[in-house]
Amino acid sequence: MSLLKRIQSSLLTFGQQGKDSFEYLGLTVRKGELVSYKVYENPTPRVEAELGKQLPYRMLLDKYFGRFAAASGVRICDVSESLLDGEDRYRLVFTLDRRLSHREKEQLLTYFFENLELPEICAAVRQDAAALAQSFDMGVWPLQQIGVETDVHAAIRVVKYYLDLTQDSGRRRACDRDFVDRLGSAFALNLEPQARSLLQIAQHRYRPVFVGINRDTENSERKLYFKSDAFGRQTEHVLPMSESLVELCGWERVVTKADLGALHKQGLYLEGIASTLERADEWRLYFAYLPRWRHSRV
Amino acid sequence: MSRKHGWKKTLTLASSAAILTTGLVGCTNKVEKITSYFAEQNFEEALNYYKSKIKDKDREELTAALREIILALPEQFAADEIDYELARKTLDTVEAMHLSGMSEDLLVVRAKIQTLVNSKQAWLTAEQAFADGDFLAAAASYERVDPMDPNHEAAVEQIAKSFAEYEASILAQADALATQDDYDAAISLLQEAIPNLEDAAALESRLEEITAAAEEFRLAEERRAVLAEAEEEASNGNLEEALGILDRYKTQSGDSSAELQTLYDQYAADYINATLQQVQEIMDAGEYGEALEILEHARQVAESEQFDALLAEIEAVRPVYLSELRAEERDRFEKIERNETLKDTQGNSYSAASGNLFQLNATKGSWTSEPGMVEYVLNSNYSLLSGVVAVDDESDSVKSELTIEGDGVVLYTLPLSVSTEPTTVSVDISTVNVLKIQLAIPENDGKLIAILSGFYLEK
Incomplete structure (x- = not known):
């Protein structure tokens, strides 16, 4: 089945379910080839209502995050399932309110980990957040989201957390040479292999918005997320820019010009891009509905 | 016998x-x-x-x-x-x-006889052609009459006569064609005839006259068509187009006829009067920006001291529109194209024709929270900020907040949601150096677009 057909099939499934919870379609590209794709749901109230009925989410909430999820300033932002290495994975991610103070976020982090028994990961979260804040001279603590990925039995496989790059200054940062250097320095990573692509993405009007980290007891993987700077009417005219970027970054084998055109006709555009910092050849492309399309579906 | x-x-x-x-x-x-x-x-x-x-x-x-x-x-x-x-x-x-x-004599005599045979035939042909009015052919045949021929002397006279008749006939034909306004045919006729005459001075002179008459005729025809086109536009109320047609024609052709100028002056006067009346009505409605634009445009169409006077009058009393200010900082702030119309969640329409319609766009999602903002440096030059805030009908069902800050101090806050009615805003900014208008979504994910309509600053 072609990529487009698979995407159309996935979108159709969501439409049939009538949940209107489609948020993103994510394509993982490695060495210029498609290795997986996934549809991300937006946790509308309806989805949240159903969460309690579904395993393993019910188990997760009951067993680990009851106190955390009920705390003020916390809400579920992402629930999704995927197939990884032949195994079903369940993801549950919470957002921390941007207006929370550093101390409040620290308290919530404690609640999050209190039943998980993963003190080393908890420490790593604090360390990563502090490193990023220091490297970019941030005035706020950048922890934005935190969650887990589990197997079907609700066993934690990975802790996921997201560090915000936009909160402190009120301005979105541009990804320039200095930004790449600071980011590499924060996590002690050599970003030279992907620096050119990162700068190309920035030149196509994408701005870095956060760093997402997957961590288990042994490994960690960091992704830098970009979001399109286009808004309102501008999003109707992003297709040529997407075409140019896909060509420059060598993703044409995954998403051809024809695919981009067909997706655009369906109201989807390349809203987000993520770079795996530890792997220069791995990228994730996120397609979302154009604002007017999304509105017309609501 | x-x-x-x-x-x-x-x-x-x-x-x-x-x-x-x-x-x-x-x-x-x-x-x-x-x-x-x-x-x-x-x-x-x-x-x-x-x-x-x-x-x-x-x-x-x-x-x-x-x-x-x-x-x-x-x-x-x-x-x-x-x-x-x-x-x-x-x-x-x-x-x-x-x-x-004897053989050489015989050859010579035979040749002479044959020459005379041809000469006699030429004479007869020439006479017939002359009688038929084909003077050019007649002249050509007369020229073939041999000097041995007793008609030779007469033929020589007839050659001159034939050319004279030919010239007269060509002039008569050309004049007749020109009289019928068929100048192209007349010119072609003369141009073709000129090489046939050794002395074509008369034809050349007539060619010049007719060519000049033809050009005059062409210009007159062109002018008639242009005037008719302009009259058509004017009768349909398109005075600007009518003036444009006359002006372009004047420039291209160099035509300075009184007829053209009279019509131009008449349309210009009508246009100036109509524009002044329109502008006055718009001014009375308080739409100074639109009035200014119309006047600036009208000045390009027709010159009038009345336009200049009215411009000065508007400049003295009008407020400054938000669209005239340069934003020092802006994010998710969009000026709406003049040909667009926005709708709010209550079904009201907002035209961007005056060029002073904006959208402030805020979004909040799992990835980012992106408030919309715009910032102007006012240097305390204005006393009051006024305008209408509404919620665009493309907004999601989220709660949002519009704030107006002066030098970092919140001067005005307006909660916005899809149920918000259009709200007239009026904020004292007499001491404000830096004005910031911001739209943010504090809680649920979604997008809200605020419409800023007719915002202006009073001096």
């Missing part, structure tokens, strides 16, 4: 002359016999006699006598004293005698 008689006479005289010249009595009788046969046009007998009676000793005398006869033939033929057939038979008979030394 008269020709034959004339020929006999001529031939007889020639024979006598030959006898006197030779003085050879023995031969003379035989030669006379033969020449008398020629005089009687009895060529067969002449040939028979020659074959039976003429000896070698007679040949010299005979040759001389017959040479005289044949050398006289062209003149006789030219004078129509003999016809072509008689001349030909005479020459054929002499040729048949094979007299020594």
